[in-house]
Amino acid sequence: MKTRGAIIRSTPGTYEVVELDLDAPRRNEITVKMVASGICHSDDHIAKGDHAVGVYPICGGHEGAGVIVEVGPETTGFEEGDHVLFSFIAGCGKCRWCAKGMQNLCDRGAAIMTGGRPDxxxxxxxxxxxxVVAQTCGLSTFSEYTTVxxxxxxxxxxxxxxxxxxxxxxxxxxTGWGAAVNSAQVYPGQTVIVIGIGGIGINAVQGAAHAGAAHILAVDPVAFKRDSAxxxxxxxxxxxLEEAADVARALTNGQGADAAIVTIGVTTGEHIAQAFSSIRKAGVCVVTGLGKxxxxxxxxSPMELTLYQKRLVGSLFGASAPxxxxxxxxxxxxxxxxxxxxLITQTYTLDDVARGFxxxxxxxxxxxVIRF
Known part of the structure; x- marks a missing residue:
């Protein structure tokens, strides 16, 4: 079938909407008519060339939901008309990581940047x-229809x-909620710093609040995002962060935050180091932001890491099992x-995707959010 989708022809580049050919679903696949797709910074990382992908052109989008219009042969558990949403990391349910409840680390994540099938x-x-046109995370939610x-x-x-x-x-x-609840393991009464209040950070704030943190200190240079937090x-x-770290120490008898969660759109080593310095002895610094x-x-400081028994933790998809x-x-x-x-500040048509970024x-x- 034909579908319209937003692609990047090469990097660095800008998303443009073109007419594409979409294959029918095969075994263990479905075709979905998209209803909505989030506009995530990760898609911009692809456009900017921060993250290399295996094939260009590539159709963007990895955060979406829609309605099934066709089910592949010998595919069980789904039928036409079902409402579905996507996990940007596929889960096979059988590998070592899925079996241990760490589905976000499924072995099929190795194919995430190839643009092909997870398997x-x-x-x-x-x-x-x-x-050939690649699909971001095997999904391409910036397309009116997609086969996944x-x-x-x-x-x-x-x-x-x-x-x-x-x-x-x-x-x-x-990703944001899990960074606080799963990776930082925030519990009642703690002091938490969240650095970067975008689509991930705002949900780290939600997660920390849900977990019962007494003090949640949000950091962002944009006034709108601080107010939203x-x-x-x-x-x-x-x-x-310097202001937030000073307040965290004032609230904790000079110790520092129990947890610092880094959710900056383009994260650098310096950002992580600053967050690491803001936490107490045996505190945790969780990094979920991406950089080049x-x-x-x-x-x-290796001495600070060892003698203060601090923890530096990466967090992919909030360490969740989607x-x-x-x-x-x-x-x-x-x-x-x-x-x-x-959370949805503004909606866009597919043709307005560049303005969304x-x-x-x-x-x-x-x-x-792109509304189809």
Missing amino acids: DPNSFRLSLDGE STDSVIKVADKSLPLESLCLLGCGVG LKFGATQAFST MTDVGIPI SADIPWMIDLYKAGKLELDS EDLHAGLNLRG
């Missing part, structure tokens, strides 16, 4: 004028729920315990 990086479903592996799909049982809001669970919400559970907001793949080095945690988050949303609707860079959105 076959050399197999593609999109093309342009006979030329069922390993990347979460069914939404309650069809009354708005897919425009639920689509955010496929990346931004789970206060609405989502932050107790104070600052324009610099070629950047190397974090300027922290097939279990996304349905759990849907239940939290239904119960009014997780805010999704007001301009607004992201201008600091105007917590999350921009």
Whole structure:
């Protein structure tokens, strides 16, 4: 079938909308008519060339939800009309990591930047004028229709729920929430610093608040984002980490924050080092922000690491198991315990995708969403 999608022809580049050819689903695949897609900084990293991908052109988008229009042969558990959202990391359910409940580290994540199938990086479903087009994370949610592996799909049982809001669970919400709840393991009474209040950081604030942190110190140079953090559970907001770190020490008899969570859109080693310095003895610094793949080095003191017994932890997709945690988050949303609707600052048409990224860079959105 034909579909319209936003692609990057080469990097660095700008997303442009073109007509693409989309293959029908094969075994253990479905074709989905998209309802909504989040505009995530990770897609901008691809456009800027911070992250190299295996094939260009590539159709963007990895945070989305829609309705199944076709089910591949010998594919069980799904039918036409089902509401679904995507996990940007596929889960096979069988590898060592999935078996241990660490689905975010599934071996099929190795194919995430190839643009092909999670189980076959050399197999593609999109093309342009006979030329292969990669799918971001095997999903390409910046397309009106997409064919995906069922390993990347979460069914939404309650069809009354708005897919425009639920689509955010496929990346931004789970990554930020899990960074606080799973990776930092925040518990009641703690002091937490969140650095960078975008689509990830705002949900780290939500997660820390849900976990019972007494003091949540949000850091962002943009006033709109600082104000937003206060609405989502932050107790104070600052324009610099230095200010937040001073307050954390004042609140803890000079010790420092229990946890610092780095969710900056383009994270550097210096950012991580500053966050690491803001935590107490035996505290944890969680890094979920991404930077350039070629950047190397974090300027922290080995003596500080050892003698203060501090922990530096990476966090991919909030250290979650999407097939279990996304349905759990849907239940939290239904119960009014997780805010999704007001995370969406602005909606865009597919043709406005480039403007969505301009607004992201201008600091105007917590999350921009493409509405199909």
